[in-house]
Amino acid sequence: MGGKSGLRGRCVQPCRRVYTQKEQTKRFFSCLDLSLDVLVKVLLTIPQVRSWKIEGRKKGPHYVFYTVKAYRILRDHGSDPKMKKQALQLLSLALGRTGTHYNFLPQRPQNPVSIEYQTGSGLLVGRVKGTKQKPFLTPREELLPGDLLRLGYEDESWHGTNRIGKYVPKGGRFFLKASSKTSPAKGTPVFLTDRREKSLEDMLSKLEKELIKKPESKIPPSTFNVRLPKRSRNKAMVSDLFVFRKPGKVKSRGLTGLWLSSQIKNKMPKGLISRLWWWLPPVIWPADEIRFKELVDIGLKKGARNFVFNAPWQMAFFGVPKKLNLWAGPFCNIANSLAINTLVSLGFKGVIVSPELGREDYFMLPKHSPLPLGIVISGNWPFCVSRILSEKVDTQKPLISPKGEEAWIKKFESDYWVYPNWKLDISAKQNELEKAGYNLFVHLVEPPPKGVKLKKRPGLWNWNLDLL
Structure with a gap:
């Protein structure tokens, strides 16, 4: 988003920003904090679980102390209602976001991207009151000397901070210092x-x-x-591979691929099954594994021989793969020759490399790759693939980012795919890549919904970026 790559250390937190769809302007992708305090009793009964990991990126000592203390109480005294209440109070004061247990309690599932909750980091202690010249805060909690307050959300360019100098009681009054350029509007969260x-x-x-x-x-x-x-000595033929969601009368030069899904179970084109490249999705949830195993078995019985896995574990669907052409797909995120060497031992015949690489990485990789290489050279590449989506989002309408960029959403199987309205396109580099050693050039075909117009802009992704 905004020309920044999160996997290159340039994340600008697009998930925390405000998006517009129709007449709604909301934080449609901003998640609550995962909080699994409800699972403590269950986890303690599983001997294989030997440690609990507490996330705390960019958090201060206060958060670490309160969160660790809370989970220590839950671990040691989780059966005591009073102690559990104390632990939950500590978590509420840890200055994190509102917590959610997501779907870990099947009888009480929660959508972690509900726009009904505020998802700003920190503890909401009130809203701006007073006049533009003299804004003040009446805090819901006592404020101690040294406390740091943030006015507004982090993605708002005018947001600012105030340091507390003297103790302010709950319900007291603290006059805010605003910048000379912008004064926080009345009602701004603090x-x-x-x-x-x-x-x-x-x-x-x-x-x-x-x-x-x-x-x-x-x-x-x-x-x-x-x-x-x-370097691999296999001199594979150079080919273009066009990947579609469903079979049709679309004619394409080169090879053709299809995403394996329930929708095409009874529509597998006869006579072409052995020539098609069957793509498995990047995420297959446990509840869907049996269904996809059946789809794979049906394909094999009908003569399918070419498969692209988008998670290495999907090799387990095939037992002992004999006489099959099995490739690791781009969602495996393979980025170095040592990882490729591991795939050799698993039985893979080729690799479509990660689209997150830059120019120098792409040209270096074939020099030490023990397998033939492919690359996604054009098509609609998703921002993300998610199991969840805000209930307020209409998948038939585009979403507009603060930078004026559009995104659109489609649901395939159990997951939502979020796409930008411009394509990845490094097709102008195909000759260079072919000379470097790539032989399979992938084109992902994903027609956008009606009302979404694809924007003409360079789709180089990370081609010109280096690692930080």
Whole structure:
């Protein structure tokens, strides 16, 4: 989004931004925080689960302390209603987003992208009151010296911060300092984003002193040497592969591929099954595994021989794959020759590399690839593939980003695919890529819904980007 690649360290948090659809302007993709406090009892009964991971990217000491303390209480005293209540209170004060247990309680599923909740980071402590010249806050919680407040959401260019100097009681009044250019509008949400209470500061100081006393550990230099695999000697024929959602009378030069799905179960074109390349989706949920295994078996019985897996584990559908042409697809996100070498041992015959690579990466990869390589050279590549979607989103209408970029959504099987209204297109580089060693050039065909017009713009993706 906005020409930025999240996998290249350039994420600008497009999921947290405001989008417009029809007359609605909402944060349609902003998720709540996952909170599995409801699963503590169950997890404790599973001996194979030996540790719990608590996410905390870009969080402060306050969040870490409160969250870890809460889950420690749940671990040790989860059966005590009073202690559980105390733990949940600690989580509510951890300055994270509102929590959700998503579908981990089947009897009480929750949509984590419900627009009914605010999803700004931090604890909502009130809204701006007063006049433009003298805005103030009446906090819902007491504010301590050193607390950091954020006015508005992070994606709003005018948002600002205020540091609390003196104690402010719950229901008191704190006059906000706004920038000279922009004053927050009345009703603007105010979030408590960081707290450095004295007890926590003292604890951190004590830990720092203990660390200073400990001798510095000496780590010997690594003796690991990378041995890159040799380049594949298989001289495969150069081909274009056009991939469609459903069979039709579309004529394309080169090879033809079809996404394997329930919709084409009884529409597999006779006489062409053995020549088609059958693409498996990037995500197959446990509840759908049996159905896809049946689809694979039907295809094999009818003579299908070419398959593209978009997750390496999908090889399990085939048992011992004999005389089959099995390729790893672009959603496997294969980006280096060592990963390709692992795929050799699994029985793969070729790899369609990750579309997240840049020019230098693409040209370097064939030099040490033990398998023939393919690349997505044009077509509609999704922003994301998701199992969930806000109930307020109409999949037949485009969504417009703050930068004026359009996106559109289609549901295939159990997942929603979110596409930009411009194509990935590095077809002008095909000759260079062919000389470098690529022999399969993939074109993904995905007609947009009515009312969505594809924009003409460079679709180079990360071609000109390097790793940070």
